[in-house]
Amino acid sequence: MGMTIAEKILARGAQADVVRPGDLVTVKVDTAIVLDMNFIPGMWDTVRKMHDPSRVIVIHDHLIPARDVQAAEAMARGREFVERWGIERFHDVGGDQGIVHQVVADRAYGLPGEILVCCDSHTCSVGVLNCAGRGLGTPELAYVLCKGTAWFKVGETVRYELHGELPPVVATKDVFLRIAGEYGSHEGMNLEYAGPGIANLSLDARRTLSTMAAELSAEFAIWEPDDVLLDYVAPLATRPYEPVWPDAGADYRDVRRLDLAEMEPYIGLPDKVVHNAVPITELRGPVKVDQCFIGSCANGTLDDIASAAQIVHGQKVAPGVRLIVTPGSQQIYREAMRLGYIQSLMDAGAVVTPSSCGACGGLTMGLLAGNETCITSSTRNFKGRMGSRAARIYMGSSATVAASALAGEIVDPRTAGGAQALAEGLRA
Structure with a gap:
């Protein structure tokens, strides 16, 4: 029996031949992102060692420009943290700043086949890059910085196969709202987006679906790689990577076909x-x-x-x-x-x-x-x-x-x- 994309990425991270829904796996984390919000209060003073600063990114995004003294102090601690640990990828207030998940997409900080973590719940956004991303609590993220690993429970996967092309003015936000309205919560599950219709969607449009998976209570929301994605990532990647496709015969909780041509504007x-x-x-x-x-x-x-x-x-x-x-x-x-x-x-x-x-x-x-x-x-x-x-x-x-x-x-x-x-x- 084959594995889904999420299962294959988690198996790689755990150095296991196979993982199945229900398994608890400890995986190597390829990239960890720290936000300005993580420096309220100063818990980060307890981080006494860093597993690999080259795999850490700090991004100020929730509180900028500083709304009050507490926010300003948090970002000051963030800057001290960056200097203390020699973190090279730092996005402070300025020309290369942005909301964390958009910056990750802009720079391809999450690479195909890898695992990325951050404290923000919408970290599943990076699934657009064929990367398994998930939000963690602040103590968990601190552990990742010290040890370089995290643990996950492997969930079942729902596969959405997209066909056709969206009508004019209809967006993937409408597709998400239809999924939310029709299918409801996907708590504890992984989402896999694939099908011939993805060729008709820009990476921006795809990322809306992977990001909004957090509102479905999904764990990971990962897209099958195609030429559009791989052509985008290739010039931005700073290390080798291996795209992941599902195995033939992968076991899914459900496979749902969506005809994009039938979509219409929705309202939540x-x-x-x-x-x-x-x-x-x-x-x-x-x-x-x-x-x-x-x-x-x-x-x-x-x-x-x-x-x-x-x-x-x-x-x-x-x-x-x-x-x-x-x-x-x-x-x-x-x-x-x-x-x-x-x-x-x-x-x-x-x-x-x-x-x-x-x-x-x-x-x-x-x-x-x-x-x-x-x-x-x-x-x-x-x-x-x-x-x-x-x-x-x-x-x-x-x-x-x-x-x-x-x-x-x-x-x-x-x-x-x-x-x-x-x-x-x-x-x-």
């Missing part, structure tokens, strides 16, 4: 998305919005910013509506400026922020007041996520968010002004 209703997402045509409305947010580790990509800019180009955000856009990294911000997307967004009335987790996590900006309504393309919409627990948060694609900002209420992006331009341009 307030407070959760699991079993709580519906086609936008079934939304009971009108739903007036106060704030529209585009960004986060899942949807601050260049594809997202392009789709939003094309929809709002030459138009204005509705009176009384705040449109906040957060590029996933400074690299994306610069490219979006070069292509004119930032200009279009700002001319329409958007505020474009530094690359940070701030608005998505309700940390440093963009918080909601009581009884306000927001539509977001970020990662989570539970009560209190973006501010007041009395606020209502809907979730949709960046195209849906942009179209709703123009209308002042949640609308189908296929009917929005600028949708035709998007259909003829870059698909999110």
